[in-house]
Amino acid sequence: MLTLDQLRERITLPNAAERMGLTKVSDNGEQQLWKRAHAERPEITIGVKHDVWRDRDNQNGGNIIDLAMWVFDVDYPAANKKVHQLYFLPFLTLPEETEEATDDMAKLSYIAGKSLEDQERCRVYLKNERGIPDHIITEGIKQKTLGWTNYTNPNVAQGEPHWGGEAVSFITYQPNTKMLAAVDYRYYVPELNGGMKTKSLGQKNGVFWMLDPRALRQAKTVYVVEGPLDALSIEAAFSSDPTTCAVALRGTQVQVNWQLFLGKTVICCYDKDEPKPDKRNPTGPDRCYSAEAEWRIHEGCLAAGVPCFFVDRSEWEYGQDANDVYKDSQSKEPFKKREPWLIPGLAGNSEDKPHKPRLWLPTHDxxxxxxxxxxDDFTSMAKMSRDDDGQEKLEFVDVAGFRVAGLSRVEIASASATTTGEHDDSPHVQFVAMYQTARHDEALQRRVMNDEQLHNLDTWRKSGPIYNPRAFSRMLNIFERTIGIGSVQAANFVGLCYLAGKPKVNEGKDCFFTEPAQQSPYHNFAFPRGMRGHAGQVVEAYQETFKDNAAARALVWIVGAQLKLYLGFWPHFIMQAGKASGKSTLLKRLSRTTGMKILSGQSIGTEYRLMTSVSGTSHPVGWEELSAKKADVIxxxxxxxxxxxxxTETTRGSAQTPFLIAAPVLLAGEDVPVESLTGKTVRTDLSNRKGPMLNESLPKFPMYEWMEWLAKLGRKTVQENYEIAQQKCKAYNRAQDNDKGADRMVDNYSALMTAWRLLTAFTGIEDVNGDFERDLIAEMNSHISDTTNDRDPWIWIVEIIMDEIAAGRYVYPYVFECEPHNDKEPRYLCVRVKHMMAHLSTSVALREKYNNMPVKTARVLKHQMEQAGVIHNDSVVRSINGTRSGHMQQLDVKKLEQYGISVTAPETLRAHREPML
Structure with a gap:
């Protein structure tokens, strides 16, 4: 949406008055008098020099928005929208940051700043009361993650909640940045603060406290604890190991993006709390809330593909936390001891107080x-035996050379629900196994299986060796009880799609393909991420590298392809270029900028490979030099x-593997032989438009952030902007009113204009930047003009028949006729449409062309020719070679030439006459 100043820069009041339907009564050069259609005399005066207006009674007046309010009798927002619609301007209302959120952030920054003024005063408490070594405290002070405060609330009495007092401050930053997120307090004397030990300010979900926020990048092992004091204790215990760090979630209900921990091993070490009665079900079993928090962490890590283990706290006392254990032991050994059980959080034997278990297993299991x-990456089984003295001992038997981390149910959304957001009536259930092997280090691998594959050991042997098949099968039977742990809903689609009725950015890791390499070219793809501010820099660079926005159109087409979810279609893209025009270089840079795959000729040599290259994604792919392929491949x-x-949804193979054909395709080359596809393409021409080379340091386009932004916009907003862009393209369209093929091309270019306008809103640049829309409309009109004779199937068929007549291979009756006063030029061709289709379908040389024709019946062909106006007379009778031929169609040769169809006629022509009775 443009501001008022931008509107006044682009639109003059006299022009706006004319667009709003007012009539100009007089003009003296400085002032103009205008009236509405029903008025008898002038109603308003427009000052041309100052671009303001006032009415006759001086009660109304002002700027262009005020004029729209007066003319259409609407309020300010409706008038603003009306002005944008009259001039086909982008109208997109963006949510702005509220003043309240800004004030809260300023307050938090002030609190953090005050806490950092006297950091050293936190040392006494941490060292004497909590046993934290000096070098750990010094590191926290250096990283500005530790502070001190003695603030007291003057409005609260001492001993009441929220009074305050001396406290250690823990400053939390956004992951991998130095952007402030939260401040937490740990009070020295909770009794002075009404019994409150801690206080938290700022963001809770999505962030975590660390001693050194940068340590996560190099860490291989990450301990997850409840509070910052526990994290300090872990850091102290493993201070000699730079590959180990600790994070504090600052609570038991905090949600974190566990994908930040990919390539690391997570070890949970929450407090050992005593089981408490369930508040919602007092008669049920007691619950241990700290243990349940660890279960949620394990499920999150499992979904993200991160290995997760629990510290064995069976020897801890109730009420102890990591800090208590470290003070007693001053060692890392208690934290290195992990639970050995198959399912984290479900002990095989325990002497702890009974509480609600993570999973109820039947006795036989x-x-x-x-x-x-x-x-980490091995599974074994205990076996009781006796030694030489007759004493029982525990031996371990190898079961598998890998560890099954989890087995979960996945509900795959149907193609219809994925692309429309409607209620899913036919979801498909599959099972996903997460496992860890030695060869993949700290990364969980994933295998998707159908029901009949679940107990097929040959399927499991693809993951690693199985030493004891019988014990492994029994283990799988137990894992079936855990099928609900980590169960998710998913969509097998890479790009912007619907999941549970809401738009979602889906990447390769979010999909559960049974045949990943075949079902999507982006099955393991992660969209490029970056700063939103880089997007404008990328767009402007592509506008400069080729003149007339030739390269920028390709960039906008690629990033705008995600709008297919809201529009229901997205055109393919033709990139035409002569030799040495920079096409190959541009394609490589587009691939680097957006992550789009450019497929070579060998990758698209068969129908199956073609299908797999456009399946399961809305992110575009590129095909190079399609014209070099055989005719059947084309x-x-x-x-x-x-x-x-x-x-389009389809299935292939005996297993009926599903494929969702959806990817837009960039077709590049000197010649792109897709005439029958003209109505579903947009194009650009790079010839003679090369500009300066793109800088090698140009950042990637932030595709993930762009798609998240689109997901928040929703379908309604995008559709409204598409309709405005469509109105502008139709207004500047040079095609004839009855050209239906041109109407679809206008829709395609309207979609591209919508993408540009949304992109400018995302990047913050103006929609007039680089005259993109002007060049786009010029390309649209050029494309429509150049392809007037290529869009209709009847033209292709008639052209083939004309070539057959010229070569003397057309065996059915036909005759050329001329006007009586001009016997040198053919005027009409008498031929039977049914014979034309018969010749096309029976000729061996034309068999391949006939098979690829969208029209295969004479009835449809005749109907299209009638609509085009090339049939001058129907059902005429002529005598040809001594034979009376009836039910012939008289084609107008002049009309055929208007459609670009060349006719080869004999030198001797028959004079035109009226049809025989």
Whole structure:
């Protein structure tokens, strides 16, 4: 949405008055008198020099928005929108940061600043009361994550909650940045503060406290604890190990993006709290809330592909936390001891007080469960035996050379629900196994299986060796009880899609393909991330590298392809360029900037490879030099592109593997032979437009942030902006009113204009930057003009028949006729449409062309020719070679030439006459 100043810069009041339907009565050069259509005399005066207006009674007046309010009798927002619609301007209301949020952030920054003024005073408490070594405290002071405060609330009495007092401050920053997120207090004397030990200010979810926020980058092992004091204790215990760090979630209900921990091992070490009665179910079993917090962490890590283990706290006393244990031991050994059980949080044997378990196992399963033991990437089984003295001893038998970390149910949304957001009537259930192997270090691997594959050991052997098949099968049977742990809803689609009725950015890791490499070219793809401010820099660089926005159109087309979710279609893109025009270089830079894959000719050599290259994603792919392929490959490619203009679901193979044909395709080359696809493409031409080279340091386009922004916009907002862009493209369209093929091309370029306008709103640049819309409309009109004769199937068929007649291969009756006064030029061609289709379908040389034609019946062909106006007379009778031929169509040769169809006629022509009765 443009500001008032921007509107006044682009639009003059006299022009606006004319667009609003007012009539100019007089003009003396400085002032103009205007009136509404029903008025008898002038109603308003417009000052041309100062661009203001006032009415006859001096009761109304002002700027262009005020004029719209007066003319249409609406309020300010409606008038603003009306002005944007009259001039086809982008109208997008963006949510602005509230003053309250800004004030809260300023207050938090002030509190953090005050806490950092006297940091050293926190040392006494941390060292004497909590046993934290000096070098750890010094590091926290250096990193500005530790502070001190003695603030007291003057409005609260001492001993009452929120009074305050001396406290250690823990300053939390956004992950991997120095952006302030929260400040936490740990009070020295809680009794002075009404019994409150801690206080938290600022953001809770999505952030965590660390002694050194940068330590997470190099860490291999990350301990997750409840509070900052526990994190300091872990840091002290492992101070000699730079690959180990600790994070404090600052609570038991905090949600964190566990994908930040990919490539690391997470070890949970929450407090050992005593079980308490369930507030919601007092008659039920007691609950241990700290243990349940660890279960949620484990599920989050499992979904993110991060290995997660629990510290074995069976020897801890109730009420102890990591800080208590460290003060007693001054060692890291208590924290290195992990739970050995198959399912983290579910002990095989325990002497702790009974409480609600993580999972209820039947007796026959629990009797076997305790035997299984796991390490990071190995599974074994306990076996009781006796030594030489007859004493029982525990031996371990190898079960598998990998560890099954989890087995979960996944509900895959149907293609219809994924692309429309409607209620899912046919979801598909699959199972996903997460496992860890030695060869993949600290990264969980994933295998998606159908129901019949779940107990097929040959499927599991693809993950690693199985030493004891019988014990492994019994273990899988136990894991079936955990199928609900980590169960998720998912969509097998890479790009912007619907999940549970809401738009979501889906990446390769979020999908659960059974045949990943075949079902999507982006099955392991993560969209480029970056700062939003880089987006404008990238757009402006592409506007400069080729003149007339030739390269910028390609960039906008790629990033705008995600709008397919809201529009229901997205055109393919033709990039034409002569030799040495910079096409190959531009394609490589587009691939680097957006992550788009450019597929070589070998990758699209068969129909199956063509299909797999456009399946399961809305992120575009590129095909180079399609014209160099065989005719049958080109024909199959064109057929596939017709389907991927929208969404098409299909299955292949005996296993009925699903494929969702959806990816837009960039077709690059000197010649792109896709005439039948003209109505579903937009184009750009790089010839003679090369400008300065793109800088090698140009950042990537922040695709992930852009798609998240689109997800928040929603379908309604995008559709409204598309309609405004469509109105502008139609207003400047040079095609004839009855050209239906041109109307679809206008829709395609309108979609591209919508993408540009949304992109300018995202980047903060103006929509007039670089005259993108002017160049886009010029390209649209050029494209429509150049392809007037290529858009209709009847033209292709008639051209083939004319070539057959010229070569003397057309065996059916036909005759050329001329006007009586001009026997040198052919005027009409008498031929039977049914014979034309018969010749096309029976000729061996034309068989391949006929198979690829969208029209295969004479009835449809005749109907299209009638609509085009090339049939001058229907059902005429002529005598040809001594044979009376009836039911012929008289084609107008002049009209055919207007459509670019060349006719080869004999030198001797028959004079035109009226049809025989």
């Amino acid at each position: 629990y009797q076997q469960y305790w035997k299984y033991r796991v390490k 024909a199959r490619a064109v057929s596939l592109l017709q389907e991927s203009y929208n969404y």
